[in-house]
Amino acid sequence: MSAMDNALSEAAIGSQILLSRIEVQGVLRRRLLDLGFVPGNVVEVVQRSPLGDPTAFRVNNTMIALRKEESSLIFGEPVGGDAR
Amino acid sequence: MTYTLALAGNPNTGKSTLFNTLTGMRQHTGNWAGKTVVRAEGEFTRSGTSYRIIDLPGTYSLYSNSADEEVARDYIIFEQPDVTIVVIDATSLERNLNLALQVLEMTNRVVVCVNLMDEAKKLGIRIDLDKMKKRLGVPVVAISARNKTGIDALFTQVELVASGALVPQPVKIPYNEDIERKIEELEPYILETLGTRYPTRWIALRLLDGDESLLQSLKANMDALPGTSQSSKEVIPHGHTVCH
Numbered sequence A: 001m002s003a004m005d006n007a008l009s010e011a012a013i014g015s016q017i018l019l020s021r022i023e024v025q026g027v028l029r030r031r032l033l034d035l036g037f038v039p040g041n042v043v044e045v046v047q048r049s050p051l052g053d054p055t056a057f058r059v060n061n062t063m064i065a066l067r068k069e070e071s072s073l074i075f076g077e078p079v080g081g082d083a084r
Numbered sequence B: 001m002t003y004t005l006a007l008a009g010n011p012n013t014g015k016s017t018l019f020n021t022l023t024g025m026r027q028h029t030g031n032w033a034g035k036t037v038v039r040a041e042g043e044f045t046r047s048g049t050s051y052r053i054i055d056l057p058g059t060y061s062l063y064s065n066s067a068d069e070e071v072a073r074d075y076i077i078f079e080q081p082d083v084t085i086v087v088i089d090a091t092s093l094e095r096n097l098n099l100a101l102q103v104l105e106m107t108n109r110v111v112v113c114v115n116l117m118d119e120a121k122k123l124g125i126r127i128d129l130d131k132m133k134k135r136l137g138v139p140v141v142a143i144s145a146r147n148k149t150g151i152d153a154l155f156t157q158v159e160l161v162a163s164g165a166l167v168p169q170p171v172k173i174p175y176n177e178d179i180e181r182k183i184e185e186l187e188p189y190i191l192e193t194l195g196t197r198y199p200t201r202w203i204a205l206r207l208l209d210g211d212e213s214l215l216q217s218l219k220a221n222m223d224a225l226p227g228t229s230q231s232s233k234e235v236i237p238h239g240h241t242v243c244h
Helices: A026-035 B015-023 B067-079 B090-106 B117-122 B129-136 B151-163 B177-194 B200-208 B212-224 B229-243
Strands: A016-022 A042-048 A055-059 A062-066 A074-079 B002-009 B027-031 B038-046 B049-055 B083-089 B110-115 B140-142
Touching: A016 A026, B002 B015, B002 B067, B002 B090, B002 B151, B015 B027, B015 B038, B015 B049, B015 B083, B015 B151, B067 B090, B067 B212, B083 B090, B083 B151, B090 B110, B090 B117, B090 B200, B110 B129, B110 B151, B129 B140, B140 B151, B177 B200, B200 B212
Parallel strands: B002 B049, B002 B083, B083 B110, B110 B140
Antiparallel strands: A016 A042, A016 A074, A042 A055, A055 A062, B027 B038, B038 B049
16 A cells, blocks of 8 residues: 555564555465465564574464565565564 | 264364264274375264264365365365354464355355364453354354363254254355456356356356366366256256146
């Protein structure tokens, strides 16, 4: 929606991101939607692996790790203070 | 008369615990035809009614086209169990209801079974079962599969739905105008090709989604049984004409 949104892959550890767009396509898009990567939902960036990829996200009370390939195609804005 | 039940739900919701509680030792396991997905089924009798129950693979969805999800989807659509029991985890309702709503688009013969209520209580989660029942339009029952509580209440509802004494009216999920218009356009063609044996609106949605895997299953199923077990529903109109 807004031009201010950033890719999930760029979000700071510990920040809460209000999702705005999911640009992943195909079967994987469906999978991500099913797991809770839905516009309007808030995900928490939990931790990044030592080599920088993948990153763990908490969504709907469940931890899910995504690689940059996917997380760079999911966009949102930080909520609850200026986490970035 | 034996009713057929299917158990659906996310992984780790206590589905298999419920299955084992119900069937005890009377269960067989094998694989689904042509798939390396475990198939568990069993038989039991409750209050004089006998049931056959299938434990579907635990999945988050029925649309991602993994082998597990295809098995679960095809069973509900093609085998049309008398009741599908959707087991949901009280501690993670949002994700669990995603699957429940998918099942409600496929069939109205559903009883939703909320498990792990005690865990939810510990986390301070309060669940309004009456409200869920009203919003979903199907019976909603709380159980604890581990402590074997709530099973009688569950089967009161299962029996009502199986026997047809209760015909649930599940919530119809509205889509945006564009999609609704296209569903309307497709429905007559689907009815003409498939008749009323499958949920027309759901098939229309799958077609709009470009779901190739469903189309393949549909074709395979129609080739395999040109009106055998499914034909009972088509017999009814003939019966009516004879009466006149």
